[in-house]
Amino acid sequence: MQRRSLKNYTLRYLVVAILAIIGVWAAAFYLVVIEEVYDNIDDGLKDSRHRIISEAGSDPEILNTGEFGITQFKITGLPGAHHDTKTQIYNSELYLPQQDDKTSVRILETIFKNGRQYYRLEIYTSTVEEDDLLEDLLIALAALYVALVVSIVMLNHFILRKAWKPFYKILDKLGGYRLGSSRKFDRSDPRIIEFNNLEEALEAMMERNETIYSRQKQFIENASHELQTPLAIAANKLELLMENEQLTEDQLHKIEEVNNTLHRLKRINKSLLTISKIENKQFQTTETICFNVLLTQLLEEYASLVQFKEIRITLEDRGTFEVNMNRDLATVLVSNLLKNAIVHSGKGRLVEISIAPGSFLIKNEGDSPLNTALIFERFHKGGQNEHSTGLGLSIVQSICNLYDNILLKYDFRNGHCFEIIMHKPV
Amino acid sequence: MKVLVIEDESELQGVIRDALSKEGYLTETAGNFDQALDKIISYEYDCILLDIMLPGGSGLELLSEIKKSNKKQAVIIISAKDSVEDKVSGLDMGADDYLTKPFHLAELNARVKSAIRRQNQHGDHKLHWRNIILDPDNRTVFINQEEISLNRKEFDLLYYFITNPERLINKTSIAEYVWGDYMEQASSLDFVYSQIKNLRKKLTAAGADGDIQSVYGVGYKIS
The missing domain is CATH 3.40.50.2300 (Response regulator)
Structure with a gap:
C-alpha cells in the first residue's frame, strides 16, 4: 500500500474536488451568461425589427434592401396573398464580404406586411463575441482554479504544519519512549483540544503500562526472592540427609537426583533474579572496564575446563576494548559468552576470540546458523543440553540492552559469532 | 566454639x-x-x-x-x-x-x-588436618612439612575438603564452590572428577595421611 503524508492526502482530494466544483460551477455560469447574452441580443434584434418595420412605413426605399450590406438586414418581397407574420430567431453562419469570412451570427427572421405586400425581414447580429466570452470565461476559470489550488497548497502547507506541530512533537517523544525507563512523558500542553486529548490519553496509557510493567517485574523479583529460602531449606536438608551413614547406595543416588533437580531450580531462579535486577537497573555504578584484562582473568578461570574439554582457544588482540559499564555486569557478560562458546564446543573444537578497539568477538565452530529470533529468548534451548537453563544469552542481551553504548550481534560465518560492538550514540 | x-x-x-x-x-x-x-x-x-x-x-x-x-x-x-x-x-x-x-x-x-x-588475630591461621597443613594467607600447602605445589583451583578444592573433613560433599557443591557460577552443565561433573583425580595424585605422591574418596559417585569425602 502506498502511504502518503497527511498533507498530500488531503491535497489530492481537495484538488480533485475543487476541479469538479469549478467545472460544475463553470458550466452553470456559462449557461446563465449565454442565456443572458442571447436575451440581450434578441432584445436588440426585436428592437431593430420594430424600428425597421415602422421606418419602412414612412420610407419605402428601405424595402429595397435586398442584400446584407452595411445595414445588417435584408428585406425580401414575398409573392402571394397571405403569410403568417411569425418571428423566429436562430443561430447561423453567414458569409460577410467585409470580413471575407464566415462568421457566426444570430438571425431574426420575420414576415411583415407593408401596404398589401408581405415582406420577409432578416436581421443579423454578429455573435462572435460569444465565443470570445466563452474563451475568456474558460481562461478566467482556469486561472481561478490554478490560483485556488496554489493558495490551498500553500495554506494547507502552512496551516497543517502549524496545526500538526504538536502531533509531530508527540510522535517524536513516543519514538524515544522505552517501557520501564522511568522517564516521564512530558506534556507540551498543545492549544489544540484533540492533541491535548491525545497527550492525556497517551500519558494515562503509559502510566498504566508502567504500573503493570513494574508490578510484573516486582512480582518476578519477589517470587524469585521468596523461593530462595525454601530452596535453601530443601537443599540443605538433603545435604544433611546425605551424610547419614546408614543410607544405601541406591538411596543416596535417589537423594542425589533430587538434589540435582533442586540445584537446577536454584540456578534458574538465580538467573531470573539476575535478569530482573538488570532490568530493574540495580547495577548502578559504572566504571571503565577493559575487556582485554577481564577476558584474560576469565580465561584463567576457565583454563582447566578448556583443558579438560580439549578445546583450543585462540586470542587475537588488536587493541583495547573499553566500555563504561558496571563491573559485575561486564564480568557476567564476558563469562556468559565465553561459557556459551565452551559449552557448545565439542572435544578438540576451536574457539576464536578477537578483541579490537570497538569490537569484541567470540566465535565457536558450528555447522548451521542459529535462529536469530530465538537464541536470545528466555528459556530457549539448543536442544541437546538439558542442564542448561536457557537463560545465559538472555542475560547477555539484557546487559547489552541496558547500555546504549554497546550492541550485541550474532552472525554465522563458518561458525557462531557473537560480537559486542561499540555503539556510537546518535 | x-x-x-x-x-x-x-x-x-x-x-x-x-x-x-x-x-x-x-x-x-x-x-x-x-x-x-x-x-x-x-x-x-x-x-x-x-x-x-x-x-x-x-x-x-x-x-x-x-x-x-x-x-x-x-x-x-x-x-x-x-x-x-x-x-x-x-x-x-x-x-x-x-x-x-x-x-x-x-x-x-x-x-x-x-x-x-x-x-583469631594472634593465633595460628593455618589449618591442620592430620599431616596436611594449609596456609590460607599464603595459599601454600605442606604435607609432612614439605611444601607441595598446587594450582589455584586445586588449593581451593583442598581447602574445601579440609574445612569439611570426613563429610560427604556433593559434586554440585564442589563445582559451585571452586568454579562458582561458571559451571553450569552436565560435563562439569566429569570435570570435577578429573580435577579431584589430579589433586589426589598430588596428595598421594606427597604421602598425605588421608585420601579424597568418591562416595557412590554422588560426592567426595576426605578421610
Whole structure:
C-alpha cells in the first residue's frame, strides 16, 4: 500500500474536488451568461425589427434592401396573398464580404406586411463575441482554479504544519519512549483540544503500562526472592540427609537426583533474579572496564575446563576494548559468552576470540546458523543440553540492552559469532 | 566454639544449627530482632550468622550493635538478597563475609571456619588436618612439612575438603564452590572428577595421611 503524508492526502482530494466544483460551477455560469447574452441580443434584434418595420412605413426605399450590406438586414418581397407574420430567431453562419469570412451570427427572421405586400425581414447580429466570452470565461476559470489550488497548497502547507506541530512533537517523544525507563512523558500542553486529548490519553496509557510493567517485574523479583529460602531449606536438608551413614547406595543416588533437580531450580531462579535486577537497573555504578584484562582473568578461570574439554582457544588482540559499564555486569557478560562458546564446543573444537578497539568477538565452530529470533529468548534451548537453563544469552542481551553504548550481534560465518560492538550514540 | 544463628525462618535455622552442631560448634539461635539483640548484648560468640531481613528490625542494625560491643566475634551475613549494594554496605559495616541463600552447608562450614580463623588475630591461621597443613594467607600447602605445589583451583578444592573433613560433599557443591557460577552443565561433573583425580595424585605422591574418596559417585569425602 502506498502511504502518503497527511498533507498530500488531503491535497489530492481537495484538488480533485475543487476541479469538479469549478467545472460544475463553470458550466452553470456559462449557461446563465449565454442565456443572458442571447436575451440581450434578441432584445436588440426585436428592437431593430420594430424600428425597421415602422421606418419602412414612412420610407419605402428601405424595402429595397435586398442584400446584407452595411445595414445588417435584408428585406425580401414575398409573392402571394397571405403569410403568417411569425418571428423566429436562430443561430447561423453567414458569409460577410467585409470580413471575407464566415462568421457566426444570430438571425431574426420575420414576415411583415407593408401596404398589401408581405415582406420577409432578416436581421443579423454578429455573435462572435460569444465565443470570445466563452474563451475568456474558460481562461478566467482556469486561472481561478490554478490560483485556488496554489493558495490551498500553500495554506494547507502552512496551516497543517502549524496545526500538526504538536502531533509531530508527540510522535517524536513516543519514538524515544522505552517501557520501564522511568522517564516521564512530558506534556507540551498543545492549544489544540484533540492533541491535548491525545497527550492525556497517551500519558494515562503509559502510566498504566508502567504500573503493570513494574508490578510484573516486582512480582518476578519477589517470587524469585521468596523461593530462595525454601530452596535453601530443601537443599540443605538433603545435604544433611546425605551424610547419614546408614543410607544405601541406591538411596543416596535417589537423594542425589533430587538434589540435582533442586540445584537446577536454584540456578534458574538465580538467573531470573539476575535478569530482573538488570532490568530493574540495580547495577548502578559504572566504571571503565577493559575487556582485554577481564577476558584474560576469565580465561584463567576457565583454563582447566578448556583443558579438560580439549578445546583450543585462540586470542587475537588488536587493541583495547573499553566500555563504561558496571563491573559485575561486564564480568557476567564476558563469562556468559565465553561459557556459551565452551559449552557448545565439542572435544578438540576451536574457539576464536578477537578483541579490537570497538569490537569484541567470540566465535565457536558450528555447522548451521542459529535462529536469530530465538537464541536470545528466555528459556530457549539448543536442544541437546538439558542442564542448561536457557537463560545465559538472555542475560547477555539484557546487559547489552541496558547500555546504549554497546550492541550485541550474532552472525554465522563458518561458525557462531557473537560480537559486542561499540555503539556510537546518535 | 559458640555460634549464634540469627534467622527468622525456623526450618532454615534448624538445618543450620544441625549442620554446625555436627562440626562441634555450640549453636544458639534467635528468630527475631529483639531475641537477637538480647543475645548479642548478653553473651559472646565466636561467630554470628546474621540474616538481614528480620521481624522487628534490620540485620544491619544488629550488625552495628555487634560492632559497637567491641567483642571479638566474626559476623557472616546470610541473606536472600544478592544485591551488590547490600553486600557492599554489609561488608563496609564490618561483616566478615556475605553468603547468599541458598547455599551449601559445606560452604557455610568453610566460611564459618575461615571467619573464625581470621578473627583469631594472634593465633595460628593455618589449618591442620592430620599431616596436611594449609596456609590460607599464603595459599601454600605442606604435607609432612614439605611444601607441595598446587594450582589455584586445586588449593581451593583442598581447602574445601579440609574445612569439611570426613563429610560427604556433593559434586554440585564442589563445582559451585571452586568454579562458582561458571559451571553450569552436565560435563562439569566429569570435570570435577578429573580435577579431584589430579589433586589426589598430588596428595598421594606427597604421602598425605588421608585420601579424597568418591562416595557412590554422588560426592567426595576426605578421610
